[in-house]
Amino acid sequence: MAERKVTVMSEVGLHARPAATFVQTAVQAPFDVTVAKFGVPPVSAKSILSVLALDVRQGETIVISADADGADELLDRLAAIASAP
């Protein structure tokens, strides 16, 4: 299992453009990708409904995970999107 732990820095949190870009990137993966925040079960990073409902605010930390060969490059891209100011 590969994972990245990042703090969301966007003023709007993981909503609007950051959320849409995050999900559009995740859906390109041929394997499952999940995103979780503390105390909340992981949800699919490929679902805009799930990501918006997770309601990640600025300053909150999330864990993005995937269990597949080649997941590292995708997780790096997702981590960069999520941590961009």
Add this chain to the structure above:
Amino acid sequence: MTTVLAPVAGTAIGLAAVPDPVFSQAMVGPGSAIDPQREPGQAVAPISGTIVKLHAHAYIVVGEDGRGVLVHLGIDTVQLKGEGFRLLAVEGDRVRAGQPVVFWDPAAVEAGGRSPICSVVALDAAAGEVNGEVRGGVGAGDELFEWS
């Protein structure tokens, strides 16, 4: 199939006309948009289901089939931090399609320098799944589009 209702009264203009590429380029998903009447009024639930997320300026209702519809009241209205919006429901509530969720004033949003255009998005839908889109004058609770 899901019938998605207009959450506010106004003119249905289509998602492409929204002055925010996140919505106009359907980055969040396909759907429609309404240029609202400039008078205080209620924004209603677009489908029957559970309010899984309720912000002052935006809410998501998920139906029993798991389909979620996002209503976003105005552009960049997250910056208002709820000012000018009054919640008429609580996150987690079960609502009927057409039931009031938020009371707001599109004219006040516009006076503050923001577009009050309301986006209605079928979350996780493919582009071809939204059809029968209504254009022109609509009342709150009127049919806006079909999600096949």
